[in-house]
Amino acid sequence: MSVTLLDFARGPAMQWALIIFVFGMVWRLVGVWGLRHKADHSQPRVTQGVWKRGLRAVFVRVLPYPEFAPKVQGQYWISYVFHLGFFIVLLFFVPHILFFEDILGFGWPGLPNNVIFFVGGITVAALMVALIKRILNPVTRMMSNFDDYFAWFVTIAPVVTGLLVNANLIPNYELMLAIHILSFQLLLIYLPFGKLMHGFWLMVSRWTTAVRFARRGGLS
Amino acid sequence: MTDPIIEHAVDMESKRFGLKKPMVRYDTQGEMSDAERVKKAMQHFAKDFGYVAATYMESCVHCGICANACHFYVTTGDPKYTPIWKIEPFKQAYKREAGPFAFFYKLFNLKHKVTVEELEAWQELIYDSCTMCGRCTLACPMSIDIASLVGMARHAMFHAGLVPHELWAVALKAEEEGSPLGANPKVFKERIRWMEDEHEVDMYIDKEQADILVCMSSIEIQKYPKSMADTAKVLNYLGLSWTFHTEGYEATNFGLLSGNLDWQKDMSQKIIDTAIKIKAKTVLLPECGHAYQAMRWHGANMYGQSLPFTVVHISEFLADAVEQGKLKLRTVGKTAAFHDPCQVSRRGGATQAPRKIIEALGIELREPASSGDFNWCCGGGGGVITIHRADELRYKAMELKLKQMDSTRAHLMLTSCSNCRQNFDDSGEHLAWGRKIESLLELVADNLIEDK
Structure with missing residues (x-):
């Protein structure tokens, strides 16, 4: 039975997950882009390089302005640790590279397994800290909804199941592997529908605000 | 032993130190059913909804970082003053009614329909505790311009008749009398004449043609009238052709502040029409922040096309004159x-x-x-x-x-x-x-x- 589940995970489940991921993402981005774009008739203070300011903002705003840093940089660090950790594990674990090679037709060098397990562990820890902070901070506790907790769950699930597969704690390796793959597909399927889309919105939003305020000569 | 006085019932059950929040207070205008209020709010919220606002609605990751930028949160520590929380019902409404997955949210009722009780409770957050100063915009890691979203939420609240009374009354007065503080054209003229005598400075009013149309805010007209004389003094010093005009002088825009777009347009239009009439090349705005926002950045959009004159704040005007050595x-x-x-x-x-x-x-x-x-x-x-x-x-x-x-x-x-x-x-x-x-x-x- 477990072999069948693994076959399912590797086969149709993967295809459907990718289809829903791509289609959902495009639908949501295009759906918003397709809304009315209002012309701004006000006389711009700055006309040169407005686009560049927009592009710059996408990168500059990676870090908080020094003005706010003392209060918020802890939160930035924790989130960067799990974001970076997640992508290192996703892109540089050798079996993952083989998976991508299958789809893309080319691969790249991976990192030693021990490094990957270490990074995976750090990622889980950072995600746990992020969750605890979310619950303990009255502001984030008040704002949090199903999306916040579910997005957290679908992010940590593939990392935890991945670590379990390789820790060999569970005797049925193939079942564990199937669960790991399915958990990743859950992430793919959920991504276009919730806050995980921020990976795309952050570029659109930063660019939009920066362009709006660049023409005023203001900061964004 | 005497009986306790029971005229004012004493509640012995509630926790003594638990009563932190007073009852929510809100104001309403007009006779409307609750359903109608919600409907109007949603209509007017959706009315000026474009891709910019939608992008912002989609982008929030609930990180709460904006709270650190808000003077009302920082000084009270109350989570409800978190900037993005101030538009929470509208975020919900967007996802349910307008976003790309609206059908999905509606079908499975994932976001409930906004209730009138929510809008009432949010009145304090949308009006009392937001100056639309935009500091939170700079703190947001996603660059969401929360201040502009609050402005849009106000459009909805105004048409639902859910504006704090004083602000609503002041806005109505501005629309009807031409000034929120009673500085109607007659009063304006009288105060100009008074300042002219008091400060012995020539002050022009209702000239048929002038290069600069000078606007004032009611606060200056009524409370700090010396500003009027001082503006005149500087303009005369520079030897410029300028005038005040009783048909378009009020720079404050309570249409913008209260959330009534039609009134905002009316108020801007008076200045725009007057400037065009006297063939002004420049509209000079007084020392007033929202007046600058209303005319410099919203004015042309209210007019529907670019303005045939430039709009400058008095500080920009003075800085230019200083730089040119005049x-x-x-x-x-x-x-x-x-x-x-x-x-x-x-x-x-x-x-x-x-x-x-x-x-x-x-x-x-x-x-x-x-x-x-x-x-x-x-x-x-x-x-x-x-x-x-x-x-x-x-x-x-x-x-x-x-x-x-x-x-x-x-x-x-x-x-x-x-x-x-x-x-x-x-x-x-x-x-x-x-x-x-x-x-x-x-x-x-x-x-x-x-x-x-």
Whole structure:
């Protein structure tokens, strides 16, 4: 039975997950882009390089302005640790590279397994800290909804199941592997529908605000 | 033993220290059913919904970082003042009614329909506790311009008849009488004549043709009339062709602040029509932050096309004159702290103008922490100062502001917004500040070197 589940995970489940991921993402981005774009008739203070300011903002705003840093940089660090950790594990674990090679037709060098397990562990820890902070901070506790907790769950699930597969704690390796793959597909399927889309919105939003305020000569 | 007095029932059950929040208070206007209020709110919210607002609605990751930027959150510690939370019902409504997955949310009822109770409860957050100063926009890692979303939420609230009464009444007065503070054309004219006598300066009114149409805010007309005389003094000094005009003089825009787009348009249109009529090349705006926002950045959009004249804030105008060497000023010496009006500096892009003027006056500017584009708002803008039930909140925000200004130990406290000034005067008195904030324009006018 477990072999069948693994076959399912590797086969149709993967295809459907990718289809829903791509289609959902495009639908949501295009759906918003397709809304009315209002012309701004006000006389711009700055006309040169407005686009560049927009592009710059996408990168500059990676870090908080020094003005706010003392209060918020802890939160930035924790989130960067799990974001970076997640992508290192996703892109540089050798079996993952083989998976991508299958789809893309080319691969790249991976990192030693021990490094990957270490990074995976750090990622889980950072995600746990992020969750605890979310619950303990009255502001984030008040704002949090199903999306916040579910997005957290679908992010940590593939990392935890991945670590379990390789820790060999569970005797049925193939079942564990199937669960790991399915958990990743859950992430793919959920991504276009919730806050995980921020990976795309952050570029659109930063660019939009920066362009709006660049023409005023203001900061964004 | 006597019986206890039972006229005022004593509640012995509630926790003594648990009663933190007073009952929610809200105002309503007009006779409408609850359903109708919600419907109108949603209609008017959706009306000006475009891709910019939708992008912002989609982008929030609920990180709560914006709270750290808000003077109302920072001074009270109350999570409900988290900027993005102030538009929560509208975020819900967007996802349910307008977003790309609206059908999905509706079908499975994933986001419930916004209720009138929610809108009522949110009135305080949308009006009393947001000056639309936009500091949160700079803190948001996603660059969501929360201030503009609050502005849109106000459009919805106005049409649902859910505006704090004082603000609503002031806006209505402005629409009907041409001024929120009773400075109707007759009063305006009288006060100009009075200032003309008092300060012995020529003040032009209703000229048929002039290069510059000069607008004033009601606060100046009624409370700080010297500003009118000082504007005239500077314009005469520069030998320019200018006039006040009784058909278009009121620069404040309570349509914008209260959330009535039609009124906002009416108020802007008066100035635009007058400027066109007298063939003005420039509309000169007074020391008022939201007036600048309303005409400089919204004006053309209310008009529907680009304006056939330029719009400048008095601080930009003075800075230009200084740079061109046309304005000769006495050296004042001394040190000064400058309070940046949010709508002119951070959201207007004219942050450097007052600094150039201050330099030209030979004043050493002492910038406190969090100044310029990151300035703390005075807490009275966006119509908040008109809402009396928000007074305590406003004073709290001002405590932070005064601490910031005092940290410079400067001789002079300066600003270039009469609404900020009025808030400093009122809150300063309440908090026994013992100092006065001064108008940058008035300081310039007092220190002109007349070439004889």
